[in-house]
Amino acid sequence: MDAAADNRRAVLRTGTFEILAALRSFARLHGGDVFALLVFTTIWSANGENLLGDARYAGLHNIGPDKGSLPITDAALRKAIGAPAEVIDRYVEAFISLGVIERVPGGLIAPAAVFTSPEMMDAAEEFYARIQGLGRALRAVGFELLAPEPPPLRA
Secondary structure (H helix, E strand, O other): OOHHHOOHHHHHHHHHHHHHHHHHHHHHHHOOOHHHHHHHHHHHHHHOHHHOOOHHHOOOOOOOOHHHOOOEOHHHHHHHHOOOHHHHHHHHHHHHHHOOOEEEOOEEEOOHHHHHOHHHHHHHHHHHHHHHHHHHHHHHOOOOOOOOOOOOOOO
């Protein structure tokens, strides 16, 4: 890659700026606490990992059912975040007392009803718009998504 075409630092700078701005904005749901956002989002994203690519749950209002949620264990949550257990446990207990996280057999889930609140729907709309903005900002500094590699030809 020649020096004139190397835009990696601009892409990293732009991407980091946009991602952090989006995280700070989304953290408003948690009183501006970005760590609370990290704990909550790690839980619900793990719960829905099995729904990735499932067209039935692709639309904004097509929230997966609680019975389809994959609970995340406390140990897996701690490992995913890499913070002291006592810190994470404090957030988990606070979320449980607020009713936005439930302890079920196998671990923790964020119930589907949590995602239908007006605040969560507004946040989802905003975050989606911010992801689109990230794409535009990255294109503006010369970043392009690569097309997938074609499958190898069979002889």
